[in-house]
Amino acid sequence: MAFTNLQVDTETLPRAATLDLHPLPPAHRREILAQGLITTGIFVLPSIIPLLIPAIPSAVRGVLWLVPVLVLLLGTLLTALALVRFRRKGYALRQHDVVFRTGLFWRKTTVLPFDRVQHAEVTQGPLQRRFGLATLKFFTAGGSSVDLAIEGLLADDAERLRETVLERAGHG
């Protein structure tokens, strides 16, 4: 008896798994690339400096070559992973909730009912501003942390989404 209730109900339940999720805009991919370039550059450039100093013995310099190469490889790998993750990200709005999927290895699907949204904010980093992107954050009760953050939305979309969600949440 305890379980059958669920069995019957679930046949007619709206299923979050069958949704078509919106991908994030291509501008977000460019932003990820730019971010990867900048971050890798910041680490690679200083590691080249020792190679240009003639006072360092050439034997040591031969080993030091490895540092920028490794940093470059690591940066490329992380950027590639971020790009793959970008492809997996997706969001959807249903009548009563917002669904967001993310994650490379730990693929996480979050369902957040509009009713539960306490407040929402749109933030824009300097790089995001250049690409016309924004991050939309939702906060619910019972914690100080962000409950759902959708990164890399077009700034207009983020604002519109926020309006829609807050309107349906009954916050006006």
Add this chain to the structure above:
Amino acid sequence: MAEPETAPGMEADWRRVSPVAAMDFLVVMVRQGFFQALPALAVAFVSAYQSDSFPFGLVVAGLVFLLLLALAWSVLSYLRFGYRLFPERIEVRKGVIHRETLKLAFDRIQNVSVYEPFYMRPFGMAVVGIDTAGSSGKEIRLPGIELEKARRLRQELVLAVEGEAHVDARPVEADAPDDGRHNARGEVLLRLSRRDVVIAGLTANFMLWAAIAFATVMGSGDTADNVISWLINRLNLMDVVDALREAGGQWLLGLVVLIMVCVAMLILPLISVIGALFRYDGYTLSVDGDRFRCASGLLSRHDNSVRTHKIQAVAWKQNAIALLLGRINLHLRQASAGSGQEAANQLGVKTQRTFQVPSLHPGEAVALTARFLPDCRAGEIRWTGVDRRAFMLVNAGWVLAPFVIALVALSLLVHPVFLFALVLLVALVLVITHRCWKQSGWAVNGDHGMIRQGFIGSSTTLFPLAKVQRIDLVQTPLQARRGLAHLVVHLASHTVTMHWMRHADAERFRDLAIERAERARQAWF
């Protein structure tokens, strides 16, 4: 400066509290000062202890001076302290140098409690604590209010919060006996006997109880860590160890450690029971309308209340000893205001008020759960287990991997006897993991979800599906291949996770909970 918008004539409206409040200010100040200064004190004490000339007189004089200063300060605080009530808000003014006026609208009030500290009980005074829903988790404290008046004030505030102040004209606490011990309006659900309280002490987390016993004397706050580090400093444990090793070698040291552990094993439950007696003596749980109240305490009386719709979840805690004695401790989880976690990490800061119903028989637990969560039939849960292979493989695997490598290496390099140790260890870990797997489970019963975890005992969270805040479903590629997933349920009070569910089940659980939450469209808060 402090209250610019107050007309001069309204100054008379400020109500004073009893001079006993000065004592309360002093206690709060000394308590906070003590916790702030505890690490410094410990260091100072140890260094003074080790130096040859201990300036005893100077230290005492300094302490007396500080105490006198605190006393003067608390008297000034008392003179400055005042509160006044408006139809829709309460104002409190306080502060000696940094003066402030707090204005609190009634609809922001989360909870009102009456607390009788032991130093106020002889005067028949109490402290009214007002919890706010604000993000700061701040509490307004009105000390030194006559008990009757305090109860009336709470009643007024509570009714004002509920917006029905004009309806209820019943005399407050009319049926309260004179000693104030078993004051309970409405229907009494549960009274704990001394025996129950002793069992509550035995079944609770030992260190927690030690902290509570300490906190009962010193005030509140999670101070166990500081106390332990202070004790270690104080006793110069390392010196003792060295001395023992010199005197009798390793064996004597081992013997002493063994004896100490045995003594600790005996003392900890004792401390725990004493703590429980202080905290839970005369425990009475009652219900009045939609409001549950529990009152308890030997020296200081605690009086907590919670409204039915504020309950986010009920947790059943049963550790090994509780399992042996056939008892269950029940915790009510309420919405945590703002950054509760941060506050909990700070010393001496009052953490979220816990509403606990200790040492229940299983039947009582089921009956009470049905009161706290209407329609929750906790007596007839049919648990569904989680995937055994994945649970065992991952949990036992992570624990065993480093040991297997280390022990195999040792058996190859040092002596084959380590292989025997490896076999024993693997068997032990497998047995423990298997037990943990057996204790994990989930269930859906009507409108309620249930999630259970544990080792020997268990911890079960029961929550109305309609109160779910959001749900995450997490899946790795390997899990996807085996059709498994983790379900993470975020409640307003806390987060519960069920690992290694079947993916289809997790999805159905998620869809059902979300559907209930959205269809209810009710205030969860």
